[in-house]
Amino acid sequence: MSGAGYAAQLAEFAAACRDGVPQGILHDAAARTMDCLGNSLGALGPHGERDPRASPQAAALALARAAGGAAQATVIGGGLSVPADRAALVNGTLAHALDFDDTHLPSVLHPTASVLPAALAVAEATGADGTALLAAVAAGGEVCVRLGMASYDPDLRNSVFFEKGLHATSICGTVGAAVAAGLLYGLSAVELAHAIGIACSMGAGVIEANRTGGSVKRVHCGWAAHSGVCAAQFAGAGVTGPPTVLEGRFGFLTAFLDDRWHPEPLVRGLEDMGAAENWEYARTVFKPYPSNHFTHPGIDCALALRADGLRAEDVVGARLGVASAPRRTIGEPRAEKTRPRTPYHAKFSGPYTVAAALLADPALTGPGVRHADFTPEALADPVRLSLAQRVEVLADERCEDEFPLAFSAVLEVRTRQGRTLSARVASSLGGPGRPLSEADLEGKFRLNAEPVLGAARADEVIAAVRALPEAPGGAAAALLPLTEPG
Incomplete structure (x- = not known):
């Protein structure tokens, strides 16, 4: 052969x-x-x-x-x-x-x-x-x-x-x-x-x-x-x-x-x-979430901070760090990603999916980001869009080293109380090591x-x-x- x-x-x-x-x-x-x-x-x-x-x-x-x-x-x-x-x-x-x-x-x-x-x-x-x-x-x-x-x-x-x-x-x-x-x-x-x-x-x-x-x-x-x-x-x-x-x-x-x-x-x-x-x-x-796979580690980070008590209304600004290749898909162009044109377009947005995860109801079981986050009604929600505007997507050196054998991310959040909170995942849920x-x-x-x-x-x-x-x-x-x- x-x-x-x-x-x-x-x-x-x-x-x-x-x-x-x-x-x-x-x-x-x-x-x-x-x-x-x-x-x-x-x-x-x-x-x-x-x-x-x-x-x-x-x-x-x-x-x-x-x-x-x-x-x-x-x-x-x-x-x-x-x-x-x-x-x-x-x-x-x-x-x-x-x-x-x-x-x-x-x-x-x-x-x-x-x-x-x-x-x-x-x-x-x-x-x-x-x-x-x-x-x-x-x-x-x-x-x-x-x-x-x-x-x-x-x-x-x-x-x-x-x-x-x-x-x-x-x-x-x-x-x-x-x-x-x-x-x-x-x-x-x-x-x-x-x-x-x-x-x-x-x-x-x-x-x-x-x-x-x-x-x-x-x-x-x-x-x-x-x-x-x-x-x-x-x-x-x-x-x-x-x-x-x-x-x-x-x-x-x-x-x-x-x-x-x-x-x-x-x-x-x-x-x-x-x-x-x-x-x-x-x-x-x-995939555990119904969105582009590059968004998943950011979702995981946001859900982790949410589980630790972070309230979406307290977020002043956030920096999502990912590898440069995912950044081009989920972070650029910024104007399109912070205000997606359609529910499907929102699935390819780092800022929007982080906002959706931060707004997730912690009392719900199952995936933290759901089909309901990608509807015309969700996309028109001013609270969700305002939160997405506060999320910046950047390249992160450690994530660069881990990509593409795993999809990783780090999320750093500044709060109204003057605190800085962060979460990092080396591999998104469902990925290598987390099946x-x-x-x-x-x-x-x-x-x-x-x-x-x-x-x-x-x-x-x-x-x-x-x-x-x-x-x-x-x-x-x-x-x-x-x-x-x-």
């Missing part, structure tokens, strides 16, 4: 996953399936916009309904069956709509939101069993994050994708989605390599919306899932891709990353994936799903996810809620 091109090596790894993956990896893929389904349902709930003119997820659903076509795969949350690629588009848009999806470090991308929607659509279309579905999710997720890791520049301490304003999640997610879909379509290793080669011409996404707003970013994972399914279908129909599509002079890595990519993370340990420790995808961390438990993940699923499904149907979906490793053919259909949104 080592003498083949990188696409062929990744394809051979993926094809071998049909013969089995470690049990721990199947369990991890099931946990990610539940998390992603919950996030998708949350986007259909009371905190996800319904107006197609304002909501990408509602727009995607409306367009799928209008287009029609062969009934191959189910749209999450709706009683609608459409062609597999169209279901992947809608479900991938839902998966990323609340920015509640899992994050891989140090590539800083969200693999599951592209890969799982593609896998679910094709698994339903082909009648795959639960083990095949989970193996496809694991293999596609692994390819996705390895491409992201190849982009990590140790000198920059950041992904080159992000330095160039490119959305690694949707670009690498397209290739991962093609691998997952191709496995479930029964493609051979040679055909999977072609699917990778085709998908490399389809991945796209820019992240200016993180800085200044716009709703298109929420479509990125849907388009990646849709494109991945199409790439696998093209490969199955005989379309081919270049064997050097990843490493070639005009290949994926050079085209997106210039000469600043690293081959070693792409193929490290591929010949021994029977060892669970070689799986990078399993290191992907879950969410199975009970936490189930609670997160219920938080997202129950407003849409009700408690009884949420219980059924949880049970179906847990049963996936032994589930027979048609396993995907048991996961997909049948309620009609709205």
Whole structure:
């Protein structure tokens, strides 16, 4: 395998996953399936916009309904069956709509939101069993994050994708989605390599919306899932891709990353994936708060000060220290971050999310920052906006050293009483060293799903996810809620 091109090596790894993956990896893929389904349902709930003119997820659903076509795969949350690629588009848009999806470090991308929607659509279309579905999710997720890791520049301490304003999640997610879909379509290793080669011409996404707003970013994972399914279908129909599509002079890595990519993370340990420790995808961390992951350590700091008795009304000024790369996303431009234009834009604001955490009711159980903090009503709250104006986001040297292997922050607050209080976290909740438990993940699923499904149907979906490793053919259909949104 080592003498083949990188696409062929990744394809051979993926094809071998049909013969089995470690049990721990199947369990991890099931946990990610539940998390992603919950996030998708949350986007259909009371905190996800319904107006197609304002909501990408509602727009995607409306367009799928209008287009029609062969009934191959189910749209999450709706009683609608459409062609597999169209279901992947809608479900991938839902998966990323609340920015509640899992994050891989140090590539800083969200693999599951592209890969799982593609896998679910094709698994339903082909009648795959639960083990095949989970193996496809694991293999596609692994390819996705390895491409992201190849982009990590140790000198920059950041992904080159992000330095160039490119959305690694949707670009690498397209290739991962093609691998997952191709496995479930029964493609051979040679055909999977072609699917990778085709998908490399389809991945796209820019992240200016993180800085200044716009709703298109929420479509990125849907388009990646849709494109991945199409790439696998093209490969199955005989379309081919270049064997050097990843490493070639005009290949994926050079085209997106210039000469600043690293081959070693792409193929490290591929010949021994029977060892669970070689799986990078399993290191992907879950989010406890429905906002951009860069905001999470600041939220943790604010909640810690709140728990120690700090009252929001006593805050005169605050300085949030993070690494320089997160600062560019959650702190700049300052005028946009202290007064976000939309609830979704607020999810990418350090000042706004710190204010939300400082205003959190300490008597409430569960996450300190919630869906309710990202509504038009919350965004119009003058108390919240005034507090956000008092938060300055700065680069912190210690956080710089810790990024991106962990998302860390320090929050220093000056009070009306003349005191200076501070809190520091070396890794945000859910990150390395502070993982969410199975009970936490189930609670997160219920938080997202129950407003849409009700408690009884949420219980059924949880049970179906847990049963996936032994589930027979048609396993995907048991996961997909049948309620009609709205």
